[in-house]
Amino acid sequence: MGKKSKKTGLIFFPAFDWAISPTHPEREERLLYTQDQVFEEGLLDFENIVEYKPGLATTEDIDRTHICVPDAASVTTDSHLIAAGGAIRAARAVLEKEVDNAFALVRPPGHHAMKVVHGARGFCNVNMEAIMIDYIRRHYGPKRIAVIDTDCHHGDGTQDIFWHDPQTLCISIHQDGRTLYPGTGFHQEMGGPNALGTTINIPLPPGTSDEGFFHTLDHVILPILEEFKPDLIINSAGQDNHYTDPITNMRFTAQGYARLNEKLAPDIAVLEGGYSIEKALPYVNVGIILAMSGLDYSCVREPDYDAASLKQTNDITRFVEKSAEMAYQVWKERKTFREKIVGRNRSMTRRKHIYYDTDGISEEQEETVRICEDCGGVVTIDSQADTGRKIFAVIVPYLACPRCRQAGEEAYDKADRRGYAGVYFQDKDRDLFLVK
């Protein structure tokens, strides 16, 4: 084998009986050829690759992460509970030290699902990685966690959920938002005032190839991880940077994906997007599984692979280098940026318009965070969707300081139910979820 082999847990749940709609990319067929390739390569016969059956995530697991409107049951189906349950199973296998790392090959994806959920956006209803992270902290204690979103689309949902959390580093590499859904993920999106610099965005130009991805990995992601020193690294593993993906424009390869996972060495990877179901996914997934388990992946190759046609242009190289430099600067200068942005404010508010493309829902949101040196800061959210539902939510963060806790409890007590479809209280520290 030549390389050091690791024990890898695999949670494979292709949900062969579930689709968003018959011709939607998120349909029964999506992981069919991946399963064929994984089975045919005999990967599950390796001693160091262990398959686990996912469980179902519970309402509590979802309420620990999201504010679902009107409630978790209304915005999820069994498939979402199994996908989240699959991610949780992966985490348990790793944290119980049954395996060295784990890959949850589950669908549907979740990284576009934000804190407040009025419906589905970007094929996502609830956020698998975020639910998993909250589960980890609830059951295995406080952890510094890094989420590296390698999907081609900006991981805007994950970014939104951890926006104010200094203990969670969110780095997203993606195709430039000016050219692709969801249209966000620029350098200046760098986290809330109490967590400035723990959100890092690296937009890449269409046509970026393996070379460009490895430049950002070597010059931004790995150096920041080195300094952040996470207890766990999570790969939010989209596979739509592949050169054959039908809805994106990148030139990443199966070899690239395998090597990325070898170098990043995630503790847990969770599948996100990727819709080149025949030409990319079977090879990308075999590559990732081999790389995570420390087995030789050098012979994994797409049948139509042609190195020459996948080279990136010099313009792209320059763009990538510039983007990487700016992203790293956000991290390096985060304290200066914070001082400049926070000033003398005691709280800060951001207003968001959120469009749920999958369900056709529009939401207006106002989110206020208490400026705090001691914790992530208590957050209140006022949200109204064009479904007619208006809600108010108070979120007490992990490791909340006494003053943020008190402020949160007072805000919930004081909140008047009138005019709202629901008033929610989510206490992450005490694992409490109340609705009035």
Place this chain on the structure above:
Amino acid sequence: MIIGIDVGGTHTDAVLIKDRRLVKKAKFLTRQDHLMASLLSAADHLLAGEDVSRIERLTISTTLSTNAIVEQKIDRVGMVISAGPGLSPALLPKFQDAYHVSGYMNHRGIEAASLKEQEIEGILDDFRKKGIRHAGVAGKFSCRNPQQEIRIGDELKHATDHVSLGHRMSGRLNFPRRMATTYLNAAVWSRHRQFVREVEDFMAEKRITAPCYILKADGGTIELPQSADTPAQTILSGPAASIMGTLPFVKPGQDAVILDIGGTTTDIAVLADGIPLLEPLGVTLGGYKTLIRGLRTRSIGIGGDSTVRIVQGRLAIGPERTGPAVAFGGADPTPTDAMVVLGLLQIGNRQAAGQALQTLAGQMNHSLPELAEMVFSLTCDLISQAVMDVIEEINSQPVYTIHELLEGKTIVPKALYVVGGPAAVMAAPLGQRLEYPSHVPENAEVANAIGVALSRTTAEVALLADTERGVLTVAEEGLQMPISKRFTREEAIGFAREKLLEKARRLGASEQDMDMEITEDQVFPMVRDFYATGKNIRIKVQIKPGLLSYLQGGD
């Protein structure tokens, strides 16, 4: 009347069943150097005084191929492999004479790279140089499209005695296992052929005209001549024989556990609704993971003759076996010795057994009866724990649809059946620990031969219909044919059933024993660029392992 003979590793069991009654049974020590002689003398014994014209069927199970593989007494095989990209060759099973060729199929069975004629010619030259007369051909995804394997096979067959083709071994996906299965099949082919010939000669000599069957690892039988080209299927039929031999005593339709407690190991098998479970992919033998359909058994290293020791102040049993129990002249104490000391078994030299255990009792500051009881109790604990682990493992087996995850079957055993030497003594305490009633089947000592005699023919057919490409494939049958774009799931099931019936008849199944079951039934709408372009239909049907209907309606 029907006859079953199991030529096992230690014993050869034989039974003769007449009018649904066991009328003759016999047990001999197997002659390891001459399995054929063991088989023939068992047959002679049963047939003495019988009217051979009244024989309806004769079924054999033999360890011939199994032993050949374990002892490496097999033919040299030239393995021609078309792997394409994927796993590094270093991670694939290795063979002394392996030839990697260009050309491969992708996951949909579309040729991604074509074969190169001159490579095959080079291989033929090398075969001639090395005197290789047996060949195996295994291609990645050949079960999706066997054409390349067939072409390579056609080129090789003129220069060899036999060519085994991967797609003929199984319709299932798993390239490394396909390679290993193809290799083993080619490696035991000539030996098995010889065996078939000798049995046929014997039958001719005895003027037996009834059909002769051979038992497979999946507990099914096929007519002897039909096994000639797929001898790998007859590997590891021993465990299947003992499970099938217990079935006549099992309440139909029940989840249950069957334990075969031997000298070195205890084999655990599980019945779901009364049907033995199959290995998900295939059996493992001599380090080879294969695609050979086989009954699912878990073998644990605890048996009557396992060595009992003290490790760090605690009793430990197995997995090694140094020889027979001390009561039978062995050197180290065993669970059997404990049972002899406790008076549970009235066999062997009780005094010797007592002396051996006394040493351990002294070291642990217990009296001899206390220690014997501890050994017996620990043996039961370990076996029952292993049974619980097996059930847990089966119930946590991954599934791939929401329906199966939410509604899937869970095995809840309602009964335990114990066979093997100490069955009568251990059944009750094991049942107590597992909390379900235990039974010891009648004639347990010849259960294997009963299983061999009564098993019916099994067969499986895997069908893939790709209406986008307009191709239907039943690779195991070497069949590929065009289908219409409108081909439906119902047509696919109908076609698969038809092929299964054909196959089962060919293998020797009788009409009343065609108990068909659909084991996979999936239809995937195929969409390209947001337009429906076809359907990917996957059907597997089988005739599941079971007993001849001959038995039903009797007492």
